[in-house]
Each structure stands twice: as structure tokens, then as C-alpha cells.
Amino acid sequence: MAVNEQVYKELIQELSTKQVVLVAVSKTKPVSDIQKLYDLGHRDFGENYVQELLSKQPQLPTDIRWHFIGHLQSNKVKYIAPFVHLIHGVDSLNLLKEINKQAAKHNRIINCLLQVHIAQEETKFGLDSDELEAILNNVGDFQNICIKGLMGMASFTEDVNKVRNEFAVLKRLFDLHTQQQAPNIQFSILSMGMSGDYKIAVEEGSTMVRIGSLLFGARQYNS
Structure with missing residues (x-):
């Protein structure tokens, strides 16, 4: 599935009225x-x-704001330091030291x-x-470095109250x-909410959501 333009336009309209940034x-x-x-x-x-x-970065326009949203290892920071716009998942002082150095x-x-651990799942950092x-x-x-705020991921569950509480x-x-x-330290960004729970996140005060499958369809992994 390619980009769903209609879903994108609806998302942008929905989120912009609430001043929430959409990270695709x-x-x-x-x-x-x-x-x-x-x-x-x-x-x-x-x-x-x-x-x-x-x-991907060299193949695309230079004014893209690249967000690194995965678990970042210290020895990989040097590769993205020249251009990354925002690193979402900082979970240790040592990692911050390396980001500052690079x-x-x-x-x-x-x-x-x-990144704050809010989910009751051991797999979350x-x-x-x-x-x-x-x-x-x-x-x-x-x-x-400038710490712009917090990021977190709720539990993967259909229990809406649990997600909302987290x-x-x-x-x-x-x-x-x-x-x-x-x-x-200039807190202005609260990054929480993904394709399945972004509406709850926005209701609870999110200022930035990370949405993939709604826009692009299911992920494609190499076998």
C-alpha cells in the first residue's frame, strides 16, 4: 500500500486544529x-x-526534518549527528553525553x-x-544538546482506560x-501516541504523534 492521501489530509486537519505535530x-x-x-x-x-x-536521507530533500524514534545505541550517534532534527528515545545519561559530544x-x-517507561511491558525502554x-x-x-520534552509509549492493549492512565x-x-x-532544558514537546492510540494521546495532552501504518499501510519487512 502506498501513501493514503485522504487519510493524511484528514489527519493533518484533525491534528493542526489541536496544534499537534504529525511525525510520519x-x-x-x-x-x-x-x-x-x-x-x-x-x-x-x-x-x-x-x-x-x-x-534514505541522501536520496531525499534536505529540508526534511528527520526524527530518530527508535532505540539508539551510543556507537551509532555519530552517523546521524550531522543532520538529525530530533532524537526521541534518549533513555540514559551516557547516551546524552555521546549525543552532546558528537x-x-x-x-x-x-x-x-x-523516553519515560510508562507501559507495563518489559519490552519497552x-x-x-x-x-x-x-x-x-x-x-x-x-x-x-537541548532537552525539548518527553516521549513515551503506552501498553499495546485494547484496554482504553489503561492506555489513558499511562x-x-x-x-x-x-x-x-x-x-x-x-x-x-526547554520543555515544549510531549511525544506520545501512535496509529492505534493517538486520539487518546491527544486527549491526554500530546503535542506530537508518531503515525506509520495509518499513512503507509502495514510495515514491510524482508524475509
């Missing part, structure tokens, strides 16, 4: 699909894998979101509330730390 999750999708959405005016695209992002090499400030606070208290010397926990943490402004 383009992982496993061909460059042609990304280009088609770009031609419709879209600029924010999300990728999960460094190698795939490195393959950003300095390119004379850039890289925007980051801290992320910080707990104490780890989150510890990181925010220890990044004062990092001059080449998003509400993240929103409370976001509101708590919004007061903690500093030169490199």
Missing part, C-alpha cells in the same frame, strides 16, 4: 512513499533504524526527548521518574518538569 513513521517504507508525502507538504519523518535512515563535533545543538529527575539535574554542562502519568511528569527550564 516511514521505517521499512521506500523513498518513493516518503517523497510522495513530502510533495503533499509534509516535512517531519521518523525512522527507527540508523542504517535505514542513512540510506553534536559539538558538528557545531550543532541536537534536540532530544527523554525508558526511564522511571527518579531516573528522569536525576538526568535533568545532571545535564547542565551539556552545551550541545498517558496521563507521562503528562503529569511533563507538567512537573516544564518548570525546570534552563539553557539546555
Whole structure:
């Protein structure tokens, strides 16, 4: 399935009225699909894998805002540091240190979101509330990163109340730390919500959603 233009236009209309940014999750999708959405005016695209992002980025327009939304290993930061717009899944102080180091090499400030573990699933990455606070208290010397907010993923479940409660926990943490402004801590983005739960996320205060299958259809993996 290629890009669903009608769904895209409806999503943009729905989200823009609420001032929510749509990140089109383009992982496993061909460059042609990304280009088609770009031609419709879209600029924010999300990728999960460094190698795939490195393959696509040179083939597409330079004004695309690339979001890295997967689990990022420290030894891969150097590859995306020259151009990445926003790193969503920062879950350790060591990873932030490496992002800061690589950003300095390119004379850039890289925007980051801290990933908080809100789902009751062991497979999800992320910080707990104490780890989150510890990181925010220890990044004062990092001059080449800016922490723009939080990211989280709810449990994969049909229990709407559970999903809503998990998003509400993240929103409370976001509101708590919004007061903690500093030169490199500027909370303005709460990234939560995907194709299956974005409506609940927006109701609970999300300012950025990551949507793939609604736009592009099911993911295509090589066998």
C-alpha cells in the first residue's frame, strides 16, 4: 500500500486544529512513499533504524526534518549527528553525553526527548521518574544538546482506560518538569501516541504523534 492521501489530509486537519505535530513513521517504507508525502507538504519523518535512515536521507530533500524514534545505541550517534532534527528515545545519561559530544563535533545543538517507561511491558525502554529527575539535574554542562520534552509509549492493549492512565502519568511528569527550564532544558514537546492510540494521546495532552501504518499501510519487512 502506498501513501493514503485522504487519510493524511484528514489527519493533518484533525491534528493542526489541536496544534499537534504529525511525525510520519516511514521505517521499512521506500523513498518513493516518503517523497510522495513530502510533495503533499509534509516535512517531519521518523525512522527507527540508523542504517535505514542513512540510506534514505541522501536520496531525499534536505529540508526534511528527520526524527530518530527508535532505540539508539551510543556507537551509532555519530552517523546521524550531522543532520538529525530530533532524537526521541534518549533513555540514559551516557547516551546524552555521546549525543552532546558528537553534536559539538558538528557545531550543532541536537534536540532530544527523554523516553519515560510508562507501559507495563518489559519490552519497552525508558526511564522511571527518579531516573528522569536525576538526568535533568545532571545535564547542565551539556552545551550541545537541548532537552525539548518527553516521549513515551503506552501498553499495546485494547484496554482504553489503561492506555489513558499511562498517558496521563507521562503528562503529569511533563507538567512537573516544564518548570525546570534552563539553557539546555526547554520543555515544549510531549511525544506520545501512535496509529492505534493517538486520539487518546491527544486527549491526554500530546503535542506530537508518531503515525506509520495509518499513512503507509502495514510495515514491510524482508524475509
